[in-house]
Amino acid sequence: MSEPILSASHLFKTYTQRSGRFGFGTSTIKALDDVSIELRAGSTLAVVGESGSGKSTLARCLLQLLPLDSGEILFQGRDLAKLSAEELRSERRYLQMVFQDPFASLNPRMKVGEIVGEGLLIHNLGSSAEQREKVVKMLKRVGLDEADMQKYPHEFSGGQRQRIGIARALVLEPKVVVCDEPVSALDVSIQAQILLLLKELQQEMALSYLFISHDLRVVRHIADEVAVMHNGRLVEHGGVDEIYAAPQQQYTRNLLNSIPGHKHMAAQLG
Amino acid sequence: MSELLNIEGLTVTPVTAPTRLLVNDVSFSLAPGKTTCIVGESGSGKSLTALSVMGLLSRQLQRTSGKIIFQGRDLAAMSNEELRQVRGKQIGMIFQEPMTSLNPVLKVGYQIGETLAVHLGLKGQALKSRITSLLEQVGIPAGRANSYPDELSGGQRQRVMIAMSIACEPAMLIADEPTTALDVTVQAQILDLLDELRQRLNMGMLFITHDFGVVADIANDVVVMFRGQIVEAGPVDQVLNHPQHPYTQALLACVPDAEGRKPLRPIDYAWLDKEAAA
Numbered sequence: 001m002s003e004p005i006l007s008a009s010h011l012f013k014t015y016t017q018r019s020g021r022f023g024f025g026t027s028t029i030k031a032l033d034d035v036s037i038e039l040r041a042g043s044t045l046a047v048v049g050e051s052g053s054g055k056s057t058l059a060r061c062l063l064q065l066l067p068l069d070s071g072e073i074l075f076q077g078r079d080l081a082k083l084s085a086e087e088l089r090s091e092r093r094y095l096q097m098v099f100q101d102p103f104a105s106l107n108p109r110m111k112v113g114e115i116v117g118e119g120l121l122i123h124n125l126g127s128s129a130e131q132r133e134k135v136v137k138m139l140k141r142v143g144l145d146e147a148d149m150q151k152y153p154h155e156f157s158g159g160q161r162q163r164i165g166i167a168r169a170l171v172l173e174p175k176v177v178v179c180d181e182p183v184s185a186l187d188v189s190i191q192a193q194i195l196l197l198l199k200e201l202q203q204e205m206a207l208s209y210l211f212i213s214h215d216l217r218v219v220r221h222i223a224d225e226v227a228v229m230h231n232g233r234l235v236e237h238g239g240v241d242e243i244y245a246a247p248q249q250q251y252t253r254n255l256l257n258s259i260p261g262h263k264h265m266a267a268q269l270g
Numbered sequence: 271m272s273e274l275l276n277i278e279g280l281t282v283t284p285v286t287a288p289t290r291l292l293v294n295d296v297s298f299s300l301a302p303g304k305t306t307c308i309v310g311e312s313g314s315g316k317s318l319t320a321l322s323v324m325g326l327l328s329r330q331l332q333r334t335s336g337k338i339i340f341q342g343r344d345l346a347a348m349s350n351e352e353l354r355q356v357r358g359k360q361i362g363m364i365f366q367e368p369m370t371s372l373n374p375v376l377k378v379g380y381q382i383g384e385t386l387a388v389h390l391g392l393k394g395q396a397l398k399s400r401i402t403s404l405l406e407q408v409g410i411p412a413g414r415a416n417s418y419p420d421e422l423s424g425g426q427r428q429r430v431m432i433a434m435s436i437a438c439e440p441a442m443l444i445a446d447e448p449t450t451a452l453d454v455t456v457q458a459q460i461l462d463l464l465d466e467l468r469q470r471l472n473m474g475m476l477f478i479t480h481d482f483g484v485v486a487d488i489a490n491d492v493v494v495m496f497r498g499q500i501v502e503a504g505p506v507d508q509v510l511n512h513p514q515h516p517y518t519q520a521l522l523a524c525v526p527d528a529e530g531r532k533p534l535r536p537i538d539y540a541w542l543d544k545e546a547a548a
Contacts, residue, residue, distance in 0.1 A: 050455065050456075051424075158312075187311040188311070188480060188525055189311060189520075189536055189537040190536075192523075192526075192534045192535065192537075193536040196536065214454065215454075215526075216454065216528060217483070217528050218526055220526060220528055221526045240530070244530070255454060256528070258458040259454060259528045260481055260486070261483030261486035263486075264483075264487070264510065
């Protein structure tokens with residue numbers, strides 16, 4: 001088993017919202033309730049759960065995009081919360097994210113070349129000629145071409161936009177990539193293309209993925225380990241084969257039994 | 271005639287580009303009390319086919335040919351006035367996004383009651399008790415009639431939509447991706463509910479989806495659409511287990527299975543084109 005590259009222990013996060021008829025009262029929601037997980041280098045950890053289970057909050061907290069109430073997140077042995085703003089900025093290069101909605105996550109007024117190259121510019125990696133070369137190489141790797149640099153996001157289909165989002169995250173040669181429902185907005189044929197691309201890139205670039213998803217069929221194909229979340233708590237955690245073959249918790253069993261067509265598939269595969 | 275719905279040679283094009291066949295010569299039928307699923311990717315024409323049946327195509331689109339025989343009458347030849355009598359009464363409809371299909375400023379009980387008042391002329395106590403019974407049938411406590419849509423969860427909103435669509439006990443229900451926006455456990459509940467209502471009311475169901483898992487759970491017959499055309503149609507076991515058309519085979523190969531035993535294979539469209547030409 002490889003070393004953990006990112007490990008989180010005892011994470012707590014609550015949201016406060018106004019409640020009551022005129023919003024004078026407040027109530028709190030526990031989005032993360034004592035969550036501890038480890039992501040091993042070069043592997044894929046899938047976090048599954050229904051809406052409101054806290055899986056996206058977990059992703060955002062791990063990348064320091066949301067402040068935690070308490071808990072510790074170690075990235076390559078260093079506590080992210082203790083870093084100065086400047087140190088954190090330079091670490092961010094190694095912690096990237098691919099978003100769910102390829103329509104909302106790309107700036108419509110920037111050209112694709114600018115979108116993909118922006119991270120290189122911010123982190124000041126190489127001369128402008130080198131940066132351009134990296135962008136071209138990355139775009140080609142994800143199945144786009146050099147001419148696409150001059151185009152705007154609206155000129156692309158959903159699957160192509162997701163490729164742009166992947167190129168933007170990977171051009172910085174990150175170590176950890178958080179994929180927040182990266183294929184749930186896509187057609188099943190495009191979904192298969194993107195999943196295969198993500199798997200290939202993981203091999204080539206030694207990436208570790210934290211893969212957030214509600215689709216247990218997709219998770220089965222991409223994950224090495226699975227963490228099941230429910231109401232802000234981690235209810236079950238283990239290797240993908242164990243979880244699918246012998247789920248220990250009733251909640252996990254319910255999730256697996258709700259997969260559409262699972263009886264049919266099981267019968268067909270014997 | 272035994273069929274509830276019979277579509278013959280349906281063709282839909284944009285008004286400004288009559289040569290672009292968005293739905294191209296589509297024909298299939300639906301038996302009473304059975305479920306037919308239309309499956310396909312985005313842009314395959316599956317939703318346009320359903321909208322054509324209801325006479326709800328947008329003004330930029332036109333039906334250039336085809337008959338839509340429902341209970342022996344051609345919906346395609348009806349006036350808007352006549353169609354309004356059929357829609358909501360003999361044909362119920364459910365759409366994907368329950369939040370955008372419900373009016374946010376009206377209580378859900380009132381919205382269910384509208385259909386009953388218009389088509390069945392119910393009033394007062396009779397109307398009230400019918401709303402209560404409909405809510406109970408879809409598994410929502412009757413007190414929820416006084417709630418606004420934003421006070422309900424996604425699954426409950428979809429249940430309200432179902433209550434509205436079956437209010438007049440229609441002979442046919444058209445459901446366009448009704449569970450796509452829902453969590454898996456809620457999706458399973460809604461599919462069970464629809465299937466139970468179909469059996470109890472002996473409704474024919476035209477179910478649009480892109481998910482073969484959902485097809486396996488709910489369909490009796492399957493129609494596979496690709497680029498506006500039907501490429502394959504048949505009983506569910508035949509289409510899922512012994513697909514004949516290369517496109518159906520390719521589409522099934524993209525669907526991840528929950529056992530993780532089948533390698534994923536994306537569709538090679540260039541190969542399909544060559545196959546089609548040959």
